[in-house]
Amino acid sequence: MDNLGTFLSVLSQGLPFTIIATVGGILLTIVLSFVAGLALLSSSKTVRVISRIYVEGLRGTSEVVQLFWIFFALPVLVGFQIVPIWAGILVLGLNHGAYGAEIVRGAVQSVPRAQVEGAIALNLTPGQRMRRVVLPQAVVEMMPPFNNLFIQLLKSTSLLSFVSINEITRQAQQVLVPRFNPQAFEIFLLLLVMYLILSLVITAIMRTLERVAAARVGRRPSARSRRQATGAGVA
Amino acid sequence: MPSLDKTVAEPMIVFDGVEKRFGDNVVLSELSFTVAPGEHVCLIGPSGSGKTTILRLLMTLEKCDGGTISVAGQSLSHMTHNGRRVPADEKHVRDVRKRIGMVFQQFNLFPNMTVRGNLIEAPTRVLGMSKDEANARATELLDLVGLGDRIDSHPTQLSGGQQQRVAIARALAMRPDVLLLDEVTSALDPELVAGVLKLLRDIGSSTDITFLCVTHEMGFARDFSDRVMMFDGGRVIEDAAPEKLFTAPEHERTQAFLHAVVDR
C-alpha cells in the first residue's frame, strides 16, 4: 500500500471531470425529463408522438453507441467537433432524460384524479392545475426513482473514458494500471470506493429533498420510497 | 348578455334532453329538468342511479353525449360566435363555470397547500382578487365554518369533518351562484355529520345561492330542500316538495326506496 498516496492523487485529478459530467448530466436530465414527460401527457397528438419517438429512440439504443455516435458521426454531419466534456454531458442528459420522462409521466398520472377535479371545480386553468396542484404533489413521487436514475447516470460517466475524457476511470485504466499493474486490485478497489462515496452523496441529497417535498404536502416519505432510494438499475 | 331582470326570471339550471353513457351503459337518458335561482334541490335515489353524474356534468368533469345543459342562460357545451352556434371553447366554459362551486365526497383539498392556500388559490388566480382581500375573505369564511384557528394548518392535520368544512369554505370563497354538494357527509364519521349538515343549513338560509345536492341524509333532504327529485335508472321518477314526497310518495319505487332507507 506504499503507492496509495500516488493512486489517490492521480485519481483525484480525474474527479473534476467526473463531477462536472455528473452534475451537468443531472441538470440536463431534469430539464429533458420534465419537457419530454409533460409532452407525453400533452393533449396534442403531434407533441405526444414526437416525445414518444425521443423516449423510445434513446431508451432503445445503447448508451455506448449514442456516445460514439455523438463523438464520431455527429461531427461529420454538423461539420465541427463539440468540446468533449459538453458532448459527454449531452449524451448523459439525452439518454437519462428519456428514462426520466417516464418517471415524470408516471408521477403526474399517480396524482389522484380527484385533485384535478377539485382544481377544475375552482375554475383553475389547465396550466394552473398542473403548476399549482398536480406537479407539487407529483414531485414527491419522483424523488426515489430520480435518485436511482442519477446514480445510474453517475455510473455512466465512466463510459466517458472511451472518448478521452480524463475522468476517474480513465485515470485508473490509462495512467495507473500501466505503471502499477501488479497493484490493479488496490487501484480498482479505490476507484470503486470513490464511486460508492459519490453515489452516497447523491442519495443523501435526494433523501433530504424528498423529505422537504414530502413535508410540503404534509406527508412523511413512505417505507417503500426509502427502500427504493438505494441505487437500482433502470430497465 | 341577457338583462338582469331576465336572468332572474329564467331558471338558473336547465337540463334539456341530456344523455350520458359510459360505454354501453346508459346512465342518463333524455333527462330534462330546471332549477330556479335560489332554489334548494336534493337528488335522492339508489346508488348508481346517475345522481352524482348530474353534478359532474354540471361541473364539466364529464361531457354529455346528447342534449344541452345551461347555467344562467348560457350553454356549457355551445356558445354563440358571429351569430352562429358553435362548440364552446375553454374560455366560454370557464366563464360559465365561474358561477358554479362544488363540494366533494372526499373533500379534494390540495395537500400541498395550507388551509389558507386552499382558500386563496382560486380567488387570487381565477378571480384576480388581491392577496389582502382574499386573505380577509378566507379568515371570514373560516370563522363562519368554525375553523378560524386552523388557517395555517395542513389539510392532513385536520379531521374529516374539519376538512369538509374547509372544502365548503373554499367553494364559497369563489362566490358561486350555484353550489353542488356531492354526498358531502358520506365519508365522515357518524358523529361529525350533524355539524357539517347544520353548517350547510345555516349557509342555505343566509345566502341566495342555488343548491343542488346529492345526499343519503333523508332528514337533511327533507328540511333543507324546496324540492326533492327521486332518481332511478337514470330518470326522474318523482319530483315534488319534500313534505309531499316524504309523506305521500306517489311512485311505488319511491315508496320502496324510502321504506328501505328509513328502516335502516
Added chain:
Amino acid sequence: MNVWDWSFAAQILPALLDGLRITLIATVLGSLIAFVLGLVLAILGRGPTPVRIVVRAIVEFIRSTPLLVQVYFLFFVLPTFGVVLPALTVGVLALGVHYATYTSEVYRAGIDAVPRGQWEATTALSLPRMRVWTGVVLPQAIPRVLPALGNYVISMFKETPLLIGIGVYDIVGQVREVGGQSFRYVEAYTLAGLLFLLLSYPASLAVRRLERRSAVPR
C-alpha cells in the same frame, strides 16, 4: 463525400451482424448467471442476520458502482491471482454478477409478495426447507417477476457494448474497426444504433404485454 452512402452501409452490415452475434451471446450467458446468482443472493438475503447484512452490503456496493469499472477490475485483477480468462468470459462474468444484484431485488420483491399464510401452511405441514422453496414459494414468486427480469435482459443487451473496453469485438467493436478503416462513421454508428433499436424495442413491447397480463410487484 456524401454524408450517407448506401452501398457502404450494405457493405459493412455483415460485419455488424457478426458483432451482434457476440453481443447476443454475451447477453444470454450474462443473463443466465444473473438469473441464478440473483436467486441465490435473494435467498441468502433472507438468511440469518450476519449473512443478510453481508449480502446486503455486497449487493449495494456492486449496484452503486459502474459496471465498466467492475469489468476492468476482473480483467486486470484476476491475472494477478494467476487466473487468465478470455475477454469475453470476463465480460460475461461481470455482466452476470452486476445484474445479479438487480435481479436479486426483483426476486426479493417477488418472494415478499408470497402471502404469509403460504409460509405458515408449509410449517403446519412440516415440509422440508428445500421443498418450501422449490415446491411452494418459488413457483408462486417467479412467474410474477418474469417481466421485471425481462426488462433487465434488455438493459444488459444495451450495456454489453462497454465490453469493448477490454477488447471484446461485439457490434460496437466491429463498428470501430470498419469505421476506423474507412473514416466513415455515420453509417456505421447509425446502423449499430438501429440494430439495437430493432431488437430492444419489440422486446420491451413484449415485456410490457407480459407485465399487463400478470400482476407485478414493484
